[in-house]
Amino acid sequence: MxxxxxxxxxxxxxxxxxxxxxxxxxxxxxxxxxxxxxxxxxxxxxxxxxxxxxxxxxxxxxxxxxxxxxxxxxxxxxxxxxxxxxxxxxxxxxxxxxxxxxxxxxxxxxxxxxxxxxxxxxxxxQNRFNTPVQAARRALEAERFGTPVLGTVRVRWCRHQDYYEQDDWHGTWALDGGVMSQQASHHLDLLQWFMGPVESVQCQIATRLLDIEVEDTAAALLRFRSGALGVYEATVAARPDNLEGSLSVLGEHGSVVIAGIAVNQLAQWRFAGDGDDPQQVMQAASEAVKNEYGNGHxxxxxxxxxxxxxxxxxxxxVDGAEGRRNIALLTALYEAGVGGGTVVPGSPPQHSPLGRVPLTAKKRPPRAIA
Structure with missing residues (x-):
């Protein structure tokens, strides 16, 4: 019809x-x-x-x-x-x-x-719909990885000060958050989507090159309920321009690495006893992109x-419930990044400033929306 x-x-x-x-x-x-x-x-x-x-x-x-x-x-x-x-x-x-x-x-x-x-x-x-991500997800759903071992994401992008100065809400805790909540939110979604529920996180955040309230750089360790581990690395302080947005999934029977600026290039495709031609799979699943937004919208x-x-x-x-899981994990990362220690996603935040107005601010207060 x-x-x-x-x-x-x-x-x-x-x-x-x-x-x-x-x-x-x-x-x-x-x-x-x-x-x-x-x-x-x-x-x-x-x-x-x-x-x-x-x-x-x-x-x-x-x-x-x-x-x-x-x-x-x-x-x-x-x-x-x-x-x-x-x-x-x-x-x-x-x-x-x-x-x-x-x-x-x-x-x-x-x-x-x-x-x-x-x-x-x-x-x-939208990165869930990138062609190499689709290929890897189908492999996961076919149980080709076996027991999960390690998942990693790296977001090494470049944002200069003018990016944050174009609007008065960018770079604020109250309305934006930093690289983890914005640019690398996509990759956090992919990490949890492939590796499953998260049991606990540890995180370090820093503001290295930008005059903003929030972090421009973060590094975190995750333990998944399966027992697998995860590494989450994100920065907008790469210079002079964007370097990569990548995902790696390693399991008992195989490994996949998705590289490129926007998780758009299938760089490694290796499975034990695989009848596929890895080079053919990698070539077919990779796609060119104009920028870090990718082609998935x-x-x-x-x-x-x-x-x-x-x-x-x-x-x-991603429906509302799935989107909420991402925010629960993100909140735990900020809680660990600010308060230290090991944090269980879903725990009531005590230290995370995300979504709150800070007592001191490097930037002017954001304007109200009509």
Whole structure:
């Protein structure tokens, strides 16, 4: 049965929005019908660029466009919960950028509100749909790795001071968090997705090169419930430019290394007794990317739309509950990074400043959102 394209609206027209606009434009299954930003000038310029109406108030947008079925929430992270809870009353499906929120309590509020209003909720972790990641995940689901041994991720990216100065929310504890919560949130999702539930974490964080409240560099050790270990390394202080975003999964019967700037190159594919041609597999699964965002947004969005159109829920999509698990782990990493020691994910945070306004700040306070 052929369906009409899903009518999509975008709330928040900042830096990441162009990836969503590009994904919508390349899909026959979706059509952009409206955009919204609390900055009227930004809303107007974005609307003009994409040939759709623009709004500074999403309630006005929903009133004017009852045909909207899917809303992309791309506002600053610290506002995710407020906006998603507010929008849930319309009963439309919601796709929210990663990380889902900055506190577990905010995640719970989002999940509860969306469930109450029958509004499907998805969190954008598009790297799950990268071709080498897909190949590795299929191997995992086929139990080709055997007993898990070690999982590692490395995010060695470059962000200069001007990146944090372009908005007053970037680099703040209250609305953003550092490299772990933002750039390397994707890779934390992949690590947990491949290695399973986390039993405990230890973490060190530092701010080495940037004038921001939050960390620009982090290194952590994880112990998974399976007994396997994990290493999580992340920085935006690589210089002079981006180096890599990678994932390694090592098991009893095989190992996979996904390299590249955006987990986009299958660098190692080794399984005991493997009938595959590793070189052929690596070549077929690798993909070129323009930047560290990768190519997964359209694939992720298609999986969302297929689900909305009645297909069985795609098992690789990240719903609210899965997004919450990421934030529980992220909170534990910050708790260990600030307070020290070994932390169990899910423990009430005592030291983590994520999602809180600090007593002292290097940056000016963030402005309020309408």
């Amino acid at each position: 052929k369906h009409e394209p899903v009518a999509v609206a975008v709330v928040g027209c900042g830096r990441v929005a162009y990836k969503h606009f590009d994904a919508i434009a390349e899909m026959s299954e979706a059509r952009l019908v409206a955009v919204c930003d609390s900055d009227p000038a930004k809303a107007a310029s974005t609307a003009t660029a994409h040939g759709v109406p623009g709004y500074a108030d999403y309630h006005a947008m929903l009133a004017a466009h009852p045909e909207i079925e899917l809303i992309h929430v791309l506002v600053p992270t610290g506002y995710h919960a407020r906006v998603v809870v507010d929008l849930s009353q319309y009963g439309r499906a919601i796709v929210v950028e990663k990380p889902m929120a900055l506190t577990v309590a905010d995640c719970d509020a989002m999940i509860s509100a969306c469930a109450a209003h029958h509004a499907p909720l998805y969190v954008v972790y 359209a694939r992720y969005l298609k999986a969302v739309i297929d689900t909305l159109r009645g297909a069985p829920p795609h098992p690789w999509l």
